[in-house]
Amino acid sequence: MRICVFLSAADLDDRYTRPAREFAELLGKGGHTLVWGGSDVGLMKVVADGVQETGGKLVGVSVEFLAAKARPGVDEMVVAKDLAERKALLLEKADAVVVMVGGTGTLDEATEILELKKHGHTTKPVVLLNTAGFYDGLKQQFRRMEDEGFLPVPLTELVFFAEEPVGALAHIEENLGVV
Numbered sequence: 001m002r003i004c005v006f007l008s009a010a011d012l013d014d015r016y017t018r019p020a021r022e023f024a025e026l027l028g029k030g031g032h033t034l035v036w037g038g039s040d041v042g043l044m045k046v047v048a049d050g051v052q053e054t055g056g057k058l059v060g061v062s063v064e065f066l067a068a069k070a071r072p073g074v075d076e077m078v079v080a081k082d083l084a085e086r087k088a089l090l091l092e093k094a095d096a097v098v099v100m101v102g103g104t105g106t107l108d109e110a111t112e113i114l115e116l117k118k119h120g121h122t123t124k125p126v127v128l129l130n131t132a133g134f135y136d137g138l139k140q141q142f143r144r145m146e147d148e149g150f151l152p153v154p155l156t157e158l159v160f161f162a163e164e165p166v167g168a169l170a171h172i173e174e175n176l177g178v179v
Helices: 014-029 042-053 064-069 083-092 104-118 136-147 165-176
Strands: 002-006 033-036 057-063 076-080 096-099 126-129 160-162
Touching: 002 083, 002 104, 014 033, 014 042, 014 165, 033 042, 042 057, 057 064, 057 083, 064 076, 076 083, 083 104, 096 104, 096 165, 104 126, 126 165, 160 165
Parallel strands: 002 033, 002 096, 033 057, 057 076, 096 126, 126 160
Antiparallel strands: none
16 A cells, blocks of 8 residues: 655654654555655655655655755655655555644645545545644544535544554545555
């Protein structure tokens, strides 16, 4: 499988890096491909290291203004002209999406894929990995949107909230029919 991971490029503490590394190792050991923002810094580096060190492949999609931070030695690297093209390429190259901890860029990427799903433009599984309760507030907001009629499809059809890396991968495998 080709799994797109949206996540931070910031250097973060162990409560975030440990589960990210665990998910990455599950991908690598499963022979899967990481599709990610291509940066060789912060949490993006942690995940890329974990996948590569355990036998997985790396497909990076960087953007011109971040190309200096792109990871060398990947299986494929594409440099997009802007963030919009980058998001489109990330989604195009992936079978599923996992959203890990991150800032406004990660939130932008997450909401775009959910909007595409809401309107039937993709059926790819989307998982929010709720590491250390990071997305508890967002989960509450999404539930309110659903309860008050802002979502035309059930929240469970848009996104799966996983509390642990193994649950995130299991959900994707189940949805894509991978055993």
